[in-house]
Every structure is written in C-alpha cells, then in structure tokens.
Amino acid sequence: MRILIFGATGMVGQGALRECLRDGRVTEILSIVRAPSGVSDPKLTEIILTDLTLIASQASRLGHFDACLYCVGVSALGMSEAQYTEVTHDLTMTIAKVLIRRNPAMTFIYVSGTGTSRNSHQMWARVKAQTEDELAAMKFKAVFDFRPGFIQPLHGVTSKTGWYTAQYLLTRPFAPLFVYLFPRLATTTERLGRAMLKVAADGYPVRVLENIDINAAGGA
Ligand SMILES: NC(=O)c1ccc[n+]([C@@H]2O[C@H](COP(=O)([O-])OP(=O)(O)OC[C@H]3O[C@@H](n4cnc5c(N)ncnc54)[C@H](OP(=O)(O)O)[C@@H]3O)[C@@H](O)[C@H]2O)c1
Numbered sequence: 001m002r003i004l005i006f007g008a009t010g011m012v013g014q015g016a017l018r019e020c021l022r023d024g025r026v027t028e029i030l031s032i033v034r035a036p037s038g039v040s041d042p043k044l045t046e047i048i049l050t051d052l053t054l055i056a057s058q059a060s061r062l063g064h065f066d067a068c069l070y071c072v073g074v075s076a077l078g079m080s081e082a083q084y085t086e087v088t089h090d091l092t093m094t095i096a097k098v099l100i101r102r103n104p105a106m107t108f109i110y111v112s113g114t115g116t117s118r119n120s121h122q123m124w125a126r127v128k129a130q131t132e133d134e135l136a137a138m139k140f141k142a143v144f145d146f147r148p149g150f151i152q153p154l155h156g157v158t159s160k161t162g163w164y165t166a167q168y169l170l171t172r173p174f175a176p177l178f179v180y181l182f183p184r185l186a187t188t189t190e191r192l193g194r195a196m197l198k199v200a201a202d203g204y205p206v207r208v209l210e211n212i213d214i215n216a217a218g219g220a
Pocket of ligand 1: 006007008009010011012013033034035052071072073074075087091111112113114147148149150151158159160161164
C-alpha cells in the first residue's frame with residue numbers, strides 16, 4: 001500500500017506515521033509537512049511545504065497513492081469561526097480537490113472528532129460536519145470519517161496543542177484504565193493508526209467510524 005499522510009508532526013499524525021512504518025503492507029509513505037518531522041526511514045519521503053494551501057505546486061508527486069491519511073487539525077479554543085474554518089474546512093478542501101484531480105481511485109481518511117454534527121451548538125462540530133459532508137460528496141474511491149474522542153498518546157507521541165499536552169500529563173495515570181473501560185469514548189494513537197491502515201486496505205462496513213469502530217478496526 002502506498003500512503004500519503006498530512007499532519008504527521010501532530011499527535012494523531014505521529015501515531016499514524018508510526019503504524020505506517022511498522023506495517024509490512026505499507027511499501028511507500030509520502031508525508032507533507034510544514035517542518036521536518038525528524039523521522040527517517042527508507043519507506044518515508046517528506047515534502048516540506050510551509051504553506052499547505054500551495055499544495056497544487058506538488059500535484060505531480062501526489063498521483064499514485066492508495067490512501068490519504070488526513071491528520072491536520074487545530075483546537076478551536078480561542079479561535080473565531082472564520083479562523084477555525086480556514087484550517088479545518090478550507091485547507092482540507094483545497095488539498096482534497098488537488099488529490100482527486102490527480103487520483104480519484106484513492107481512499108481519503110479524514111480525522112474528525114466525537115460529537116461532529118451539523119446541528120451541534122458547538123462551532124467546531126458544525127465546521128467539522130460541513131467538511132465531512134463535502135468530502136463525502138467527492139468522488140474518491142471511498143471517504144471515511146474517523147471520530148475519536150479521548151486519545152491516549154502512546155510510544156512517545158506528543159501533541160502540538162499546549163492544553164492537550166497538559167491534559168494528557170494530568171490524565172496519564174488513569175488513561176490506560178479509561179481507554180480499557182470506555183472503548184466508546186476513548187482510543188489510543190496506536191489503535192487509531194492501525195485502524196486507518198485497516199480501513200485503507202480493506203474498507204469498513206460504515207463510513208463514519210466512532211471510537212468503538214476505531215477500536216474494533218485498530219485491534220483492541
Ligand atoms: N488529540 C485529540 O485528543 C483529538 C481528539 C479528537 C479529534 N482530534 C482531531 O485530530 C486531528 C489532529 O489533532 P492532533 O491532536 O494530532 O493535533 P496536533 O497535535 O495539534 O497536531 C496538528 C497537526 O496539524 C498540523 N497543522 C495545524 N494547522 C495547520 C496549518 N494551518 N497548515 C498545515 N498544517 C497544520 C500541524 O502541523 P505543524 O506541526 O506544522 O504545526 C500538526 O501536524 C484534529 O482534527 C483534531 O480535531 C484530536
């Protein structure tokens with residue numbers, strides 16, 4: 001499997017990249033990042049693009065991948081709806097449109113979040129829902145939305161978001177038990193990454209994967 005990954009410097013993306021590197025089915029990984037991840041491996045090529053809205057400049061290199069793991073995202077905390085929409089919706093759609101022109105036979109995996117809904121009173125949930133809906137309408141081979149809730153970072157994975165890091169430090173002693181007891185609410189970076197690869201390789205009975213599906217597909 002040839003995998004394209006966006007957001008590999010973030011918590012979800014680091015976990016996904018780790019599983020790609022360890023999975024024998026994955027033969028080639030192209031990671032597009034704003035700054036080097038510091039990871040090197042014979043399977044991995046990194047493109048450094050400081051402004052991802054300029055992704056069309058790399059279009060010729062994006063054509064032959066089986067799946068895109070889209071792990072870019074920001075916390076809505078302290079952001080206006082316009083600022084959050086620019087990263088969460090506009091950037092995602094800019095990239096998806098370039099990818100589909102190059103290769104509609106690709107599976108697109110979008111990392112969204114628990115509670116995503118058009119009818120939510122929370123701004124972030126509505127923006128994610130709009131993004132999910134517009135991606136679903138695109139004629140990729142398949143589009144899957146992953147909606148994790150609490151994510152336990154494993155294997156040295158760290159978040160780029162300051163308050164998430166604080167939250168993970170505070171919850172670290174209880175996180176394994178929480179994930180074990182509440183698979184409908186929580187998962188780990190390892191299961192999330194494994195689930196993405198399982199779904200990319202084999203598909204999945206539902207298009208929107210909540211925590212319970214992520215844990216099932218990721219081998220809980
Ligand atoms: N962490 C959680 O507990 C959790 C739970 C549910 C859902 N999610 C969702 O998972 C996704 C990833 O979250 P995360 O926890 O991995 O976040 P993170 O650790 O903060 O990482 C964010 C990633 O997105 C990239 N990014 C952010 N803004 C960008 C921009 N304007 N242009 C290009 N790249 C940009 C970052 O790149 P740089 O390194 O260049 O900044 C980084 O790779 C988000 O959509 C989030 O809502 C996370």
